[in-house]
Every structure is written in structure tokens, then in C-alpha cells.
Amino acid sequence: MNGLLAHRRAALVLPPLLAGVAALAIWQAVVVLGRIATFVLPSPTAIATAFGTVAPDVVTAATATGTTALVGLVAGSLAGVAAAVLAARLRVFDEVLSPLSAAANAMPIIALAPVFNAMFGSTSPVPRRLVVAVAVFFPLFVNTARGLRQVSPVHTELMRSLDATGWAFTRHVRLPGAVPHLFTGLRLASSLSVIAAVVAEYFGGRQDGLGSRITSAASNSAYPRAWSYVLGAVALGLVFYLVALLLERLLSPHTRRSL
């Protein structure tokens, strides 16, 4: 039994691990044997060496970007959930916000960064956080609103048979039913927040995060160093995603496990 379990785990972990190692090996071989210029693609070993020297800087920059992402994520999520609850109670609000959020889904929200820079001043950390907040607002709103709206007809009939309407219905059926949807939205938003925080720096404003380090290293032709910061951004994105996943597992126990 135990052996079987170990075997299954190996079958799950081994292929991606092998694929990853193979990809790295091919990458290294192509770069070294093909004499690829570093500006095209530095070799994994070159990136690793560079990472070793700039690791503290990567951590500092990642902390700055991470703070931006976290503050924006929390603010945007709270606003998104609040708006969804309001939309579930007030039809007009729903009718105004739903098409807007559908449209916003197609729009490049990060392009708002320079606008917020102009409004708040480009030395302030607020513009970037606001970009993140606006970007995460929509997945939270859309998913939570869908969860609140998706009530099984049998529950509707049950609650009516129990003469439970209004707030009791919201509290016992709507809100708990929406929790898994909310966490799905949060999971999407968690990766989105890091992406938005990194990209917002490309539009100017305060230059202390990963995004600006990547650009400045690239413009100095320090490509392995730039890739080290990219690595930091990837790690930061993963951390955010995994924390959101963990929160979901802890706080939404009845969610269908699918990942």
C-alpha cells in the first residue's frame, strides 16, 4: 500500500521533474554549443552565478514588489467582495457593474499606471498599489457575484418552505455558497496582483521593485542579472499563489478538490 502510494507520487512528480531538468540541460547545451549571445539568452549556469551575487538585492526588490502586490490585493479583494454582496442585494448596482466588469476584463488595466502616477505623484507608492487593487477587483467581483447568484433551485424552494427570506436566505444559503467562488477569485487575483505590481513599474513611478530592476539591468546589458530578478518575480508569484491556495484549503473546506 505504502509502496503503491510512493509509486503513484513518483509517477506524478517524476515526469515534470525530468522535463524540467531536460529543458535546463538543453538550454545550457544550446547556449554554450550554439554560442548564443547573452543578450538573446544567458545560460542557466550564468544566471545561477549572477543570482548568487545579487541574491540580497533580489530579496529587497521582491519585498518592495511583494508589499505593493499584497496591499493592492487586500484592498482590491475587499472592495470586490463588498461590491459583489451589494450587487446581490441591489439589482441596479448589479446591472451597472456587471457589463462594466465584463468590459474591464478585455481592457489592459495596467495601462492605468501612468494615470495614477499623475494623480498621486510618481514618487508615491499609492499609484502602483491602486493599479493592483483595480486589477484584482474584477476577478473577485465577478467570481463572488457568480457564487452569490448561483443558488440551486432546490435550496430556493427549501428556504421558501421554511419561510426564510431576505437576510436569513443571504446568510444561510447565498454567502456560504459563494465562499468557494470567492476563493477561486482570490486564487486568480493572487497571481494577477504580482503580475500587475511588476508591470506597473515598467510605466515609471517609484523604482524600487523587481520590474524596475529587470529593466535597468537589461538596459545595462547585464542580462544574467536581469534574469535573476525575473527568477525573483517568478518565485514571488508562486509564493502568492501558494498562499492563496493554502488559505482556500484552510478556510473553504467543502470546496471540490480539483487541483
Next chain:
Amino acid sequence: MTGTAAVEIRGLEQRFETRRGSVHALTGIDLRIEAGSFVSLIGPSGCGKSTLLRCIADLVTPTGGEVLVGGVSARRAREEHHYGIAFQAAGLLDWRTVQRNVELPLELHGVGKRDRAARAAHLLEMVGLADFARMRPAELSGGMQQRVAIARALAEEPPLLLMDEPFGALDEMTRERMQAELLAIRERTGTTVVFVTHSIAEAVFCSTQVVVMSARPGRIVRVVDVDLPTRDEDAREHPSFFAGITAVREALRGRPVRGVPAGLGGDDR
């Protein structure tokens, strides 16, 4: 016929407006259900049996006629918790434990925590799920979920239990076991039951009266009285069980019933 009937329906009409015009779901329904009886509503798809049940439950408002439940209007009966209801889909709340699902009606109607727990424990004992109180619905089989739903319907000791194909999604074996359990529960509580089904055997085995309906528009064709000597597993092999089945089947086919002792004309076209 004296005293207050559990359910009294007079001249009930039900139309639904759809995009393709008006659908006459129920017409000219007159039905009196005595307290303590077990009445099944049976008929082909589209005969309005579920709609009729929903009219009694005040989940649907009839377009004509009158529905009295326990002597008061269906609406008042709902607001005063005169009935409990179980649906084909158990309709449990996934995020609540089994026990808290059973407690839901009590919680909504302001029963204290300790009383709720005691009542839920008693009901779960009765449906044989005492050991599963802390589990979540998703961890239970379909039959077990349905038993939780029945326990929930009985939570407030309602004088009337409404059931809409509660065993429709279960396999035959589980189904027969659930029927027996339902009868045992009813024996103990004395609840009047109105039961929608499309299984003739289920209707005959459980009921004191089987209301046979026809479709387009939905109406009552006949009320078949069923008189079984016992309501245990032996009853399924008793001649009167088969006689009841024949009577219901013939009523469903719309042929006159002749020489069937269990058949008793209650209504006609």
C-alpha cells in the same frame, strides 16, 4: 367527512405563461386528504403532480381555486411551519455538517442551541445516522443524504410531510429500504404524508390512497384506496398489493377497472 382535513383543495387551476403561450398545468383539482393518511400522487410526466405538491407547499401560487392546509390557507400554513418538505435532490447545504443541516429549520425559527442539538440527535437516531452527525453531506451516499433531508423535514414535528419523488434518484434496493423506513417513521410520528412518485409499486406499498393523474391538462383521474394487511416486506407479495398495482395501472391507462377489490372510485372525469 367531518373535522379538519390535513389538506383540502377545491377547484384548483394552474396555468403557466411561457414564451410559447399559456400551459394549462392543472385543472379542476378537488382533493381532500385526511389527517393521518399517506397519499401518493402518481401520473405520467407532465401531469402536474409536482406542481400540485408545490401548490400545497405554497411554493407555487395557483391561478384559481383554493388550497387549505390544516384548515388555513397554504400561505399561512407555510409561514406557521405546518409542513416539512423533502425534494428529489436532497438539497442539503454542503457547508454544514449533517447535524447542522437537520438543525436548519429550527435555527431559522429561533430554537435555542441546546434544544436544536437534542432534537437533531433524536432525529438522526431515528433515521439511523446518529454516527454521521459530524460529517459533511458530500461524504454521504445518496440514500443517506436523502435520510438527512427527511430528518430535516421532520425537525419541527410538522403535522404534514410533503415529499417530491424523494427516492427518485436511488437504486431499487435502497429505495425499498427507504420506503420501509419512511413507513416506520410515519408509524411513530403519525404524520400525514403527501408523496409524489412515478413508481406504481412505491405508491401502492406506501399509501393509503393513490391519486392517479393524467396529463395535458393535469387532472385527477381516480383515487385508488389501498388496503394492505401489513406494511412490511411480506406485503409486497400479498394479493391485495398486486390488486392495488393493477388498479393503479389501469387507472393510469384510462381503462375502466372491473372486478378489482381494492379499487374504489373517488373521482371521475
Next chain:
Amino acid sequence: MSELLATQIAATAPVTAGRGGSRVRDGLRRSAMALLGVLVLLLLWELYRALGPQAGVEVGGQRVLPRADPRSMPGVLDVLRAVGEPEVAVPGSRSVGVAVLASAWGTLKMALGGWLLGAVVGIALAVPMQRFRLVERGLLPYVVLSQTVPIIAIAPLISGWGGRLQLTPTLSWQPWMSVVVISAYLAFCPVALGMLRGLQAPTAASAELFTSFAATSRQTLLRLRVPASLPFLVPALRLAAAQAVVGAIVAEISTGTRGGIGRLILQYAQQATSSPGRLYAAIIGAALLGLVAAALVSLLDVVALRPGRSRRPAPRTTPHPTPGGAT
């Protein structure tokens, strides 16, 4: 694994379903409400301009409310005026509005290229992933991973290729190619996941049916799996279009590619002190660009998913009888 995608796909579909009434009337009402929403936002903007503090509000040294002065927050009319003014003070200069439209068109072309490339790569990845379990196991985690991490961070690195990488003796790497590649990189993930999910959508029973016909794997793919994948592929393509637009804009900014809206936004942002309205005109251009891209992909809906076919992946819940229904 692809539940994440499913929810993203669902998120791209309009939320409010028809609540009865004719479809045309519903559509009109929805558009009217959306317009109302925009008007309310504009009104709030003007209200803040009129009543808000000129220097904003600072709490603990951080500005938490924006500056209401006309340079930071130009009025709606200022923006409209900026659209009409010439871009540079030279006779014959194109107007800002024309510049915005031209740039948006430039970005749309690059995004379209990225979207196409991403779609081809995504589909090309999904087919072997469905066919060979080992390929799926090896690749899928990375596809999912690349959706959850800020891949777009490499944009400034790919931009370094511009003008320096010699493809063939006569053709060197053009900056716009970097934009297309980055845009494609963002677009391929949803397509790969959506297509994979769609190819896996047929039930075991359907697959067994094809086996019983002794159908070749190619026949099974073309007659069963590909048709079944369309309801999943189309929303994935829609999501990919939005991603491609974002990718193109960000790529332009970090590559400095001229002729696109992203670059124009940066350029106008630098002129914000002298002519604040322009920046907003460019932002509106970017928003329109996103909508146009989405609308273009929506045309696919009409072509690929004919009326009468399910427009969305079938829900897994069992249907419940409605009160109005039979029985």
C-alpha cells in the same frame, strides 16, 4: 488542473444572463446600464475635481486621496479638447485623436499576430498532451505554472533582441517581432489549457463508441475530440485575446517599439504636465483597443458555435425541475 482556466473563461463571459424578455430588449437594457455606469464614473470624477482638495490628502506622509488640480486630474472636457488638438505645434500635424487611433491600430496588429501565434502553439501543445499521458504529465505543470507567475517580467529581456539578432543575412530581428513573441507567450497558456480540456471532454462512452467503430486515432481526434473541444476553445481564445493585448502593450513599453498605443501612453505621460488630457485620450484608446479585440474574437462565437449548440461547457450539476416545468 484546468479548473483555474475554467473559472477564468467563465469570468470572461458576461455575468448577467437574460432574465426573460426579448434578447434585443435585454441587450439594449444592458448597454444602457453600462452607459449609465460610465456616466456615473465620469460624474464622480468631475465631482471630485470640483470638491476635492487641490493637493490631495496625505495621511502619515502618504497621499491617500489624489490631487484635484487640473494637471493631475483633467476634466472630461479637457480630454475631449485634447483629442482634437494637433500632436505637435507644426502646421499639418496629425491630431492627438488620430495619433491615438493609429497607435491603437498598430498595437492591435501586433496583438493579433501574438494571438494567432499563441493559439497555434497552444493547440499544437494540447494535441500531444491529450494523446500521450506522459507528455501531459511532463508539460502541464509548466503550462499551469507559467499562468500563475509573472512571465511578462521577461518582456524587457526579449526586447534586447531588437535590431541585434540576425535571423538570416538579410533579415534581422525587428522590435515588433519581440512584441509579437511576448504577446504570444501570454496568449498560449489559456489556449493550451482550454484546448486540452476540450479534447478531454468527450465521455469514456463516446471514446468507446469510436473504438467499437475501429476508428483510427486521427478519426477520433477529428470527428470526436476536436468538435467537442470547440465550446472550450472559443472562450479560451477570448481570454487569450485579452492577454495578447496586455502582452503587446507591456512589450511595447519595455521594448520602446514605436507605433503602438503603449508607447504613446508613455510618451503622453511625459507630456502630462503641459497637456494632461492627452494621456487620458491614450488610455481610452487602449481601453477601446481591448474591447475591439474582444469583439473580434466574439465573431468566432458566431462562426464556431452555431446557434442551438451549447455556448458554454456543460454544467456538471444535475438539472432540477423548475416550478413551471412538467410533473
